[in-house]
Amino acid sequence: DAGVTQSPTHLIKTRGQHVTLRCSPISGHKSVSWYQQVLGQGPQFIFQYYEKEERGRGNFPDRFSARQFPNYSSELNVNALLLGDSALYLCASSLDRGTFGYTFGSGTRLTVV
Amino acid sequence: GQNIDQPTEMTATEGAIVQINCTYQTSGFNGLFWYQQHAGEAPTFLSYNVLDGLEEKGRFSSFLSRSKGYSYLLLKELQMKDSASYLCAVRGGYGGATNKLIFGTGTLLAVQP
Numbered sequence: 001d002a003g004v005t006q007s008p009t010h011l012i013k014t015r016g017q018h019v020t021l022r023c024s025p026i027s028g029h030k031s032v033s034w035y036q037q038v039l040g041q042g043p044q045f046i047f048q049y050y051e052k053e054e055r056g057r058g059n060f061p062d063r064f065s066a067r068q069f070p071n072y073s074s075e076l077n078v079n080a081l082l083l084g085d086s087a088l089y090l091c092a093s094s095l096d097r098g099t100f101g102y103t104f105g106s107g108t109r110l111t112v113v
Numbered sequence: 114g115q116n117i118d119q120p121t122e123m124t125a126t127e128g129a130i131v132q133i134n135c136t137y138q139t140s141g142f143n144g145l146f147w148y149q150q151h152a153g154e155a156p157t158f159l160s161y162n163v164l165d166g167l168e169e170k171g172r173f174s175s176f177l178s179r180s181k182g183y184s185y186l187l188l189k190e191l192q193m194k195d196s197a198s199y200l201c202a203v204r205g206g207y208g209g210a211t212n213k214l215i216f217g218t219g220t221l222l223a224v225q226p
Binding site for chain 2: 004033035040041042043044045048055056058088090092101102103104105106107109
């Protein structure tokens with residue numbers, strides 16, 4: 001069985017640009033959560049989606065948005081990129097909203113120059 | 114507020130035992146997770162505690178005291194491959210984000226020969 005798949009693995013963008021990150025959860029999992037991990041820090045919660053609806057939002061500006069599709073895959077969009085958005089973006093897949101734990105993908109390393 | 118504290122770095126010797134402590138103060142609590150993260154890779158699940166006491170899983174054990182807001186991860190028979198960052202995470206929050214994971218900054222463990 002495939003694990004949590006994220007694409008792309010690495011990305012370099014310029015300040016002010018827009019980026020879209022993608023995540024496919026484990027087959028049968030209905031929830032996807034997004035986390036931002038800055039170098040040397042623990043992951044910070046951005047969004048959780050369950051059954052295609054937003055179920056939680058962290059303390060991030062409106063430049064960050066996400067959605068979940070009928071097949072439960074998800075996209076994270078970031079507009080007007082800032083240098084401080086450079087981070088590892090992790091997607092976590094869970095069967096429901098997290099009762100049975102979370103499985104993380106390998107992440108997308110975003111560098112903003 | 115939300116606060117999770119764990120030591121930044123620890124060093125231990127191959128074959129020895131190491132204990133990584135975690136203290137937390139969060140607005141909600143619905144379980145505590147420990148994850149292992151090698152540099153540039155996804156966090157991988159190690160253990161989960163929701164009730165007080167010790168959970169043992171092979172070379173890894175985790176303890177929780179909810180009244181003290183305290184947990185530890187115990188690693189026995191250390192191996193070189195155990196060199197990694199260990200993340201303590203509380204599931205909780207407030208409002209609509211009650212299933213988010215709140216992470217500490219991680220403890221970087223170096224296992225020496």
